[in-house]
Amino acid sequence: MTRVLVVDDDRQLLRALRIALSARGYEVVVAPDGATGLAAAQQNPPDLVIVDLGLPDLDGVAVVEAIRGWSSVPILVLSARLTEQSKINALDAGADDYVTKPFGMGELLARIRAAMRRTTPAESPAVVTTTAFSVDLAARRAMAADGAEVRLTPTEWHLLEMLLRNPDRLITHQQLLQEVWGPRYRTETNYLRVHMANLRRKLEPDPSRPRYLRTDPGLGYRFVPDPA
Numbered sequence: 185m186t187r188v189l190v191v192d193d194d195r196q197l198l199r200a201l202r203i204a205l206s207a208r209g210y211e212v213v214v215a216p217d218g219a220t221g222l223a224a225a226q227q228n229p230p231d232l233v234i235v236d237l238g239l240p241d242l243d244g245v246a247v248v249e250a251i252r253g254w255s256s257v258p259i260l261v262l263s264a265r266l267t268e269q270s271k272i273n274a275l276d277a278g279a280d281d282y283v284t285k286p287f288g289m290g291e292l293l294a295r296i297r298a299a300m301r302r303t304t305p306a307e308s309p310a311v312v313t314t315t316a317f318s319v320d321l322a323a324r325r326a327m328a329a330d331g332a333e334v335r336l337t338p339t340e341w342h343l344l345e346m347l348l349r350n351p352d353r354l355i356t357h358q359q360l361l362q363e364v365w366g367p368r369y370r371t372e373t374n375y376l377r378v379h380m381a382n383l384r385r386k387l388e389p390d391p392s393r394p395r396y397l398r399t400d401p402g403l404g405y406r407f408v409p410d411p412a
Contacts, residue, residue: 185211187228189221189230189234191244193238194237194282218243232300233257235262238263248307252277252361253362259280260282260295278288337379343383355406356403356404360405383397
């Protein structure tokens with residue numbers, strides 16, 4: 185069943201969308217603000233996201249940027265903002281489509297269908313293997329080279345999954361902090377240092393000289409796989 189996450193502070197609209205989408209076979213998850221929406225997206229990744237721009241805690245563009253930092257899920261903006269610049273900002277942030285309020289339910293459903301048709305199967309491998317460790321992302325299991333299981337905390341898992349699903353790509357401090365701890369923690373880089381040190385201690389052959397979980401000084405981290 186296709187899971188749709190709707191992030192909007194209009195509770196009547198959330199109720200209407202839940203009813204309309206559920207009636208057409210979608211599994212609907214709703215969130216009344218950006219932080220709740222990001223948490224829901226992380227805990228149970230949706231197949232499509234609908235997000236309003238005027239959220240009470242943070243701008244919807246920030247939600248789009250945050251999700252796009254680690255996921256290619258289709259994102260449809262549903263907003264009362266009519267200006268061209270608002271649409272440009274949302275699309276440049278990573279949204280796939282933009283629907284203005286008020287809208288017709290038929291049009292919204294058609295745009296959801298179109299977005300889903302353009303969706304390709306997940307490209308991220310279920311298992312990431314290096315010479316030092318392997319990680320089964322679906323089963324949430326990490327194994328050392330000798331086959332011993334590596335126990336990771338939920339926070340360590342979250343960080344590691346974001347990096348492994350984006351090989352060779354810089355994931356900024358802000359992206360990691362916002363996705364794992366929430367938007368209020370975007371400057372708490374000490375959190376990252378502690379948990380990345382733990383991940384390296386558990387996975388790297390030489391934690392003092394990381395081979396796979398690299399630091400981009402002042403910017404963020406990236407997973408560097410073995411050469412093909």
